[in-house]
Every structure is written in structure tokens, then in C-alpha cells.
Amino acid sequence: LFDVLVVGGGPAGASAAVYxxxxxxxxxxxxxxxxxxxxxxxxxxNMIGTxxxxxxxxxxxxxxxxxxxxVDVMKGQRAKDxxxxxxxxxxxxxxxxxxxxxxxxxxxxxxxxxxxxxxxxFKNKGVAYCPHCDGPLxxxxxxxxxxxxxxxxxxxxxxxxxxxxxxVLEFLPELKADLVLQKRLATLENVTxxxxxxxKEIVGSDHVEQxxxxxxxxxxxxxxxxxxxxxxxxxxxxxxxxxxxxxLNERNEIIVDKHxxxxxxGVFAAGDCTDSAYKQIIISMGSGATAALGAFDYLIRx
Ligand code: FAD
Numbered sequence: 326l327f328d329v330l331v332v333g334g335g336p337a338g339a340s341a342a343v344y345x346x347x348x349x350x351x352x353x354x355x356x357x358x359x360x361x362x363x364x365x366x367x368x369x370x371n372m373i374g375t376x377x378x379x380x381x382x383x384x385x386x387x388x389x390x391x392x393x394x395x396v397d398v399m400k401g402q403r404a405k406d407x408x409x410x411x412x413x414x415x416x417x418x419x420x421x422x423x424x425x426x427x428x429x430x431x432x433x434x435x436x437x438x439x440x441x442x443x444x445x446x447f448k449n450k451g452v453a454y455c456p457h458c459d460g461p462l463x464x465x466x467x468x469x470x471x472x473x474x475x476x477x478x479x480x481x482x483x484x485x486x487x488x489x490x491x492x493v494l495e496f497l498p499e500l501k502a503d504l505v506l507q508k509r510l511a512t513l514e515n516v517t518x519x520x521x522x523x524x525k526e527i528v529g530s531d532h533v534e535q536x537x538x539x540x541x542x543x544x545x546x547x548x549x550x551x552x553x554x555x556x557x558x559x560x561x562x563x564x565x566x567x568x569x570x571x572x573l574n575e576r577n578e579i580i581v582d583k584h585x586x587x588x589x590x591g592v593f594a595a596g597d598c599t600d601s602a603y604k605q606i607i608i609s610m611g612s613g614a615t616a617a618l619g620a621f622d623y624l625i626r627x
Contacts, residue, residue, distance in 0.1 A: 326424050327353040327397075329620050330415055332404045333431035333563075335361020336606045337596025339387045340613030341429045341620075346394035348621050353397040353423065355404050355415065360384035361433045362597070363606060367449040371458060372606060383606075404432075407570050413591045426627070427591045427620040430571070430579060431613060432563040434597035434604065439471060439556050443527030451533025453555050456480040457605060463488050468553035469536050470494070471524055477557040478502035478510055484555065485513045492549050494522040494538055527554055562598045574600050585616030586623075593620050 329345040331338045334356030345352040358364070366380035375383075391398065406416040412424045436454040438444055444452055453459040456479075464487045470480050473495030479502075481493045493500075493510070498520055500507055510516055521541040528535040536549045562578045572580045572588040578600040585593040595616040596609035 326412065326426070327351050328426050328624055329353070329429060329617065330355065330413070330423055330425035330427070331429045331431060332407075332415060333357075333361065333433055333596070333598070334359040334398075334400070335431060335433045335596060335609065336363060336384075336387065337361075337433070337598075337609035337613040337616075338429070338431035339384075339391050340610040341431055341593075341595055341617040342391050342396045342398075342613075343394060344614045344617035345429075345620065346391075346396050348617075350621070350624065352394070353399065353425070354391070355399050355402050355417065355423065357401070357403045359388055359398075359400060362435070365448065366458070368462075369458070369606065370461070405566050407567065407589075407592065409589055409591065413589075425591075427593065427623055429585070429613070429616045429620060430564075430567065430587070430592065430594040430598060431596045431609075431616070432598045433609075434560050434562045436556065437559040437561060439524055439558060441524050441526055443529070443533070444556070447527055447529055447533045447554070450531065451529060451553050452527060453553060454557070456483045456555055456557075457603075459553075459555075460484055460487055463553040465489050466552040467550060468492070468555060469549055469551045470555045470557060472557040472559075473497070473500035473502060473518070473520070474557070474559070475502045475506060476560070477555075478506040480555050480557050481516055482506065482509055482513065485510075485516050488553070489515065491516045492536075492551065493518045494524060494536075495520045496523055496541075497521070560597070560604065564598055576600075581612075581616075583615075584619035584622065585612060586619055591620075591623060593617075593623075 328350035363380040579594040593616040595612040
């Protein structure tokens with residue numbers, strides 16, 4: 326029987342495990358792949374106190390940190406269900422059921438891919454998903470943002486302050502972002518909005534050099550000379566297995582309060598799988614710590 330069982334091994338889950346284990350309580354971790362999204366990140370420049378690091382290096386250090394404590398890490402295991410009886414029960418895909426007094430859900434999220442040629446090939450070589458992370462790399466350069474929803478238009482406004490020119494490509498005939506964002510975008514001189522644009526291919530040699538798209542009205546193909554392509558067509562939380570188990574918002578993010586508490590007694594959540602306003606490593610680590618302290622407070626009151 327665990328006191329705290331963490332599900333997920335990204336920054337949020339690892340931080341929660343360290344904070345829980347430091348209370349001297351029985352802590353476990355169920356992890357599909359240790360490291361989470363950070364493993365896909367090459368340069369990280371916004372871990373405060375560490376001017377530059379790389380995703381795999383950071384997560385190796387994070388894993389070492391977890392291993393300094395007595396945490397039972399079950400790698401290569403995927404949780405598929407959670408329920409509350411006398412204890413919280415987490416069922417794994419291999420059929421095992423783990424019992425715990427509290428659970429911390431930290432299953433993260435994934436950016437929707439656009440699935441065009443070049444996207445995978447140029448990840449970290451011009452193809453990006455996070456303007457807060459990679460925006461400064463494109464200072465003075467021409468970039469494209471794919472996606473005209475709120476996250477795409479926020480990114481375009483953000484990037485316009487650094488990049489030479491920003492092209493926004495929206496598949497539909499009009500942008501989907503809130504009007505206030507669209508109005509703000511319209512005031513920026515170095516932004517061009519292209520609607521009805523179906524992205525066809527991202528092209529380059531060792532880095533992105535061009536993006537081609539098809540104008541869906543004329544069926545004509547066009548090319549933009551850009552060095553960066555930000556793909557912002559949706560962040561999907563890994564919460565499919567939690568539907569009808571804990572309360573999710575309209576974006577399928579787990580709803581938490583300021584202690585990381587969900588609506589299921591003894592179950593907490595942290596990181597990109599929650600309704601946190603922003604999705605970043607440092608924010609996930611902070612919310613993992615919050616959820617672990619929330620779980621500890623809950624335990625000492627039982
Ligand atoms: P994740 O990192 O998504 O980790 C989720 C974990 O849960 C993984 O271990 C996964 O295997 C596991 N898991 C999922 N489902 C299950 C299940 N059912 N059972 C068991 N385990 C499960 N942020 C920055 O601050 N700076 C950056 O420079 C930066 N660059 C980025 C670049 C890219 C390409 C991407 C995709 C993201 C970047 N981010 C960056 C965002 C950052 O990576 C995330 O905010 C952060 O990783 C979220 O941490 P998390 O622990 O909540 O989730």
C-alpha cells in the first residue's frame with residue numbers, strides 16, 4: 326500500500342515524487358516513459374538558474390534526483406483506470422491493481438501534429454510547438470505559425486515582437502481566435518494572415534527553409550521562405566482514461582484547485598494534464614510540488 330502513487334514521469338511527476346518521498350512516506354511512481362515531453366526538447370533556456378540545458382540531460386538529472394530517495398519507480402507501465410474504494414486503486418494495462426492512500430496524476434499532454442512531410446524531420450531544426458520556449462531562437466527571422474485559434478494567434482503576437490515577419494496560416498476561411506486577439510494581431514505590421522491555407526510540406530536541408538501550402542480556394546500551391554514553423558493546432562492532455570473518473574474541463578484537462586486537489590477524494594493532479602493556465606517545465610515542477618504537499622496535508626488529516 327502506497328501513501329502517494331504518482332502516475333507519470335515528466336517534470337510534474339518527478340517533482341511530486343521527490344517532494345512526497347522527502348516526507349518519508351511510502352512513494353511509488355507509474356511511468357510509461359521517464360522524462361515526458363522534455364525528452365523531445367533539444368535546447369532549454371528557461372529553466373531559471375540553468376541558462377542552457379538539453380531535454381535528455383535535464384531529465385537524466387531529474388531521474389537521478391528521484392533515485393536519491395526511496396521511490397518505487399515502475400517504468401514501462403501505463404495506467405488505464407483509477408477508482409476509489411477503501412483506498413485509491415490504480416489499474417495498469419498489464420492488469421495489476423496498485424493500492425494507494427493518495428494518487429497524483431501527472432500524465433502530461435501532447436501537441437497535435439500536423440502530419441505533413443518535414444514535420445518530424447525538422448523538429449528542433451525549425452519546427453517548434455512552444456513560442457515561450459523557442460521564440461527567441463527566431464529573432465530577426467521569418468517564421469510561420471500554423472493555426473489561427475487562440476494559441477496560434479497568441480504565438481503570432483508574441484513572435485511578431487522578435488521575428489522579422491510572421492505568417493499565420495489558418496486552414497479555415499477565418500481565424501478562430503477571440504476577437505480581442507484578432508484585433509491586436511491586425512495592428513501588427515509584420516504579420517500576414519493567410520486563410521484557407523492547407524499546409525503541404527516543410528522543406529529544408531539541415532534546417533527549415535520553406536513551407537509550402539495549398540490555397541484551398543484556388544487550389545494553387547504557394548511557398549513561403551521561413552526559417553521557423555510553429556505548429557499550434559491544439560494541445561491534447563493525456564486524460565482519455567480519466568473520463569468519468571475525475572472532473573475534466575471542456576479541453577479535457579483535469580480541474581484542480583490551488584492544492585492540486587481533484588474532485589475525487591485523495592486524488593491530486595499536476596502539470597500539463599491539468600487546467601493550469603500555462604504549460605512549461607518550471608510550472609509543471611511547481612505544480613508537482615504543490616500536489617505532493619497537498620497529498621501530504623490530506624494524509625495527515627485522515
Ligand atoms: P509530460 O512531460 O508530458 O510527461 C508526462 C508523463 O506521463 C510521461 O512520463 C508519460 O510517459 C507519462 N504518462 C502519460 N500517460 C500515462 C499513463 N496512462 N500511465 C503512466 N504514465 C503515463 N517547456 C519549457 O519550460 N521549456 C522548453 O524549452 C520547452 N520546450 C518544449 C519543446 C517541445 C518540443 C515540447 C513538446 C514541449 C516543450 N516544453 C518546454 C513544454 C514542457 O515539455 C511541458 O510543459 C512539460 O514537459 C510538462 O510536464 P508534465 O510532467 O506535466 O508532462
